Amino acid sequence: MSKPIVTPEQYYAQLARVRQGAGALITTPDGRVLMYDVVYRDYLELPGGAVEAGETPPDACARECREELGIDVAVGRLLVLDHQTDGGDRGDSVMFVYDGGVVDHTVCRSVPAGEEGRGVVLVEPAELGEATIPRLANRIRAALSARERACVVEAVNGLPR
Numbered sequence: 001m002s003k004p005i006v007t008p009e010q011y012y013a014q015l016a017r018v019r020q021g022a023g024a025l026i027t028t029p030d031g032r033v034l035m036y037d038v039v040y041r042d043y044l045e046l047p048g049g050a051v052e053a054g055e056t057p058p059d060a061c062a063r064e065c066r067e068e069l070g071i072d073v074a075v076g077r078l079l080v081l082d083h084q085t086d087g088g089d090r091g092d093s094v095m096f097v098y099d100g101g102v103v104d105h106t107v108c109r110s111v112p113a114g115e116e117g118r119g120v121v122l123v124e125p126a127e128l129g130e131a132t133i134p135r136l137a138n139r140i141r142a143a144l145s146a147r148e149r150a151c152v153v154e155a156v157n158g159l160p161r
Helices: 008-013 057-069 105-109 125-131 134-149
Strands: 019-027 033-038 048-050 078-084 093-102 117-123 153-156
Touching: 019 057, 019 134, 033 125, 048 057, 057 093, 078 134, 093 134, 117 125, 125 134, 134 153
Parallel strands: 019 093, 078 153
Antiparallel strands: 019 033, 019 048, 033 117, 078 093
16 A cells, blocks of 8 residues: 655645744843733743744844843843743744843843833742743743853753753
């Protein structure tokens, strides 16, 4: 019995399609994590957002930080690659966290509220669990560890593999 012939269109139609998001781990000199208070969520996010068609994740990270924070963030090396497979009706996604460096806390005070967000909140690493959802809190902890150990952490749904 021969296998049915699959056209390139049929082959590509069966492959996974994932959304991508890119965020920046930005901290203050005393180690607090800069988080963004998004108006459409009931938890804090890292500065960043969706990767648009034709855009690389680092470029998306820089664009989103500029839009949300009003500053140009020097997007550094990749810290975390997180495969999110629990997206429900939104489907799977891949989240990238880049090193956004260390900024003086006075920069944070200059970020105004806008139509997308209420502004910036500085969060102690020990308080991440109260500030955001567990998956993101774990992703941020992994990013802090990756920065300290000079490595990249691969995660699944926020938990390191």
